[in-house]
Amino acid sequence: MAGRAPIPARNSALIAMIADEDTIVGFLMAGVGNVDIRRKTNYLIVDSKTTVRQIEDAFKEFSARDDIAIILLSQYIANMIRFLVDSYNKPVPAILEIPSKDHPYDPAHDSVLSRVKYLFSAESVSQR
Amino acid sequence: MAGDEGTEIYEEREESMDAAVGKEEAEIKTEGKEDENILQFLDSLDGYLTLMDSVNSKLREGWFDLASARHSMGTLRINSTLLDLKYHPAASTLQVTDQEVGSLGSVPRFALSKWASKGCGSPKGKDFSTDTDSEIGSPLSQQLRHRGVSEKPSAKDETTLAADEEIKKERAKSLSVFGGLVSPKLRGAQLSFETALETLVEIANMRASMLSAFERITEK
Numbered sequence: 001m002a003g004r005a006p007i008p009a010r011n012s013a014l015i016a017m018i019a020d021e022d023t024i025v026g027f028l029m030a031g032v033g034n035v036d037i038r039r040k041t042n043y044l045i046v047d048s049k050t051t052v053r054q055i056e057d058a059f060k061e062f063s064a065r066d067d068i069a070i071i072l073l074s075q076y077i078a079n080m081i082r083f084l085v086d087s088y089n090k091p092v093p094a095i096l097e098i099p100s101k102d103h104p105y106d107p108a109h110d111s112v113l114s115r116v117k118y119l120f121s122a123e124s125v126s127q128r
Numbered sequence: 129m130a131g132d133e134g135t136e137i138y139e140e141r142e143e144s145m146d147a148a149v150g151k152e153e154a155e156i157k158t159e160g161k162e163d164e165n166i167l168q169f170l171d172s173l174d175g176y177l178t179l180m181d182s183v184n185s186k187l188r189e190g191w192f193d194l195a196s197a198r199h200s201m202g203t204l205r206i207n208s209t210l211l212d213l214k215y216h217p218a219a220s221t222l223q224v225t226d227q228e229v230g231s232l233g234s235v236p237r238f239a240l241s242k243w244a245s246k247g248c249g250s251p252k253g254k255d256f257s258t259d260t261d262s263e264i265g266s267p268l269s270q271q272l273r274h275r276g277v278s279e280k281p282s283a284k285d286e287t288t289l290a291a292d293e294e295i296k297k298e299r300a301k302s303l304s305v306f307g308g309l310v311s312p313k314l315r316g317a318q319l320s321f322e323t324a325l326e327t328l329v330e331i332a333n334m335r336a337s338m339l340s341a342f343e344r345i346t347e348k
Contacts, residue, residue: 009223009224009225009226010222010223010224011221011223012217012218012221012222012223012241012244013221013222013223013224014218014221014222015218015220015221015222015325021207021208022191022194022195023187023191024208025194025206025207025208025211026187026190026191026194026317026318026320026321026324027321027324027325028211028302029302029303029314029317029318029321030220030242030302030318030321030322030324030325031218031219031220031242031243031298031299031302031322032218032219032220032325033211033212033216033218034216034217034218035212035213035214035215035216036215037215039213039215041213042218045208069222069224069238069332070222070238070328070329070332072328091236091336091339092224092236094236094238094332094335094336096328096331096332096335098183098187098328099184099187101191104184105180105184107177107180112176112335112338112339113173113176115339115342116169116173116338116339116342118346
């Protein structure tokens with residue numbers, strides 16, 4: 001990518017998650033869970049009592065951390081903080097929108113695909 | 129005199145033709161690079177959508193097995209309140225490097241390291257650096273059983289077996305928060321989520337190359 005600062009190499013980078021309970025439990029069984037000395041985790045379980053503010057704060061915290069390389073975000077949760085997700089444009093950590101049990105993946109809402117669908121729009125074709 | 133003028137005109141015409149040919153060749157090269165970027169972008173986009181479909185089905189398997197395990201073991205034995213909140217590092221981590229990819233320039237590359245041994249300097253876990261051409265590695269090494277004369281296992285096989293044993297222990301440790309005896313469905317769910325994790329790392333790599341190709345195309 002032209003003009004981009006080189007990405008520093010990282011070893012033992014973490015995968016952060018903001019998702020529902022079953023998705024978090026599943027990925028924790030896969031060994032992704034990390035708890036540091038201050039008892040801060042690399043995941044946030046979202047349920048009916050979780051506020052949008054808490055989700056925003058968790059997203060901002062995970063995206064600012066140097067030790068996190070990928071953030072897994074359930075798509076229905078990403079829709080709650082869509083403006084934050086769409087305005088995020090750093091290469092690392094990479095934001096991946098995943099389906100959840102009750103909300104299947106919708107490519108139309110994916111922030112990455114929304115960014116590139118401009119290439120297929122009638123306006124971009126007429127400009128060429 | 130007329131002959132000299134004619135020669136000069138001829139030479140001028142040759143020079144302008146050479147310049148035009150050179151310009152045409154440069155244009156063809158630029159178009160070629162643009163086509164390469166567009167092809168790279170379309171390939172990455174196709175790979176991204178295919179992998180998302182794959183992760184979708186793997187996650188569904190995992191949720192289904194988790195629900196089955198919850199049904200057989202009970203809701204109280206499988207829920208988030210049992211999660212370990214004591215200090216512990218992640219067993220599966222990522223390596224991030226900046227990789228030069230042809231016309232795309234530098235692109236971040238993610239490699240998954242599953243079940244790395246905790247507290248050790250060098251990870252003993254298997255490195256699942258994913259390439260689009262390579263298959264997703266199975267965490268359990270499956271060897272064919274041969275009847276008849278068995279040969280002594282080589283040093284490499286012993287190392288692989290030792291690593292597999294470590295991975296089995298780490299896996300069992302991960303499930304230990306749910307009790308000593310767990311349902312086979314829970315182990316099945318664990319494997320499904322592990323496979324989903326590998327696919328997600330591939331998706332992250334595909335996303336990076338897609339965005340890089342997109343930036344190159346829209347630069348012009």
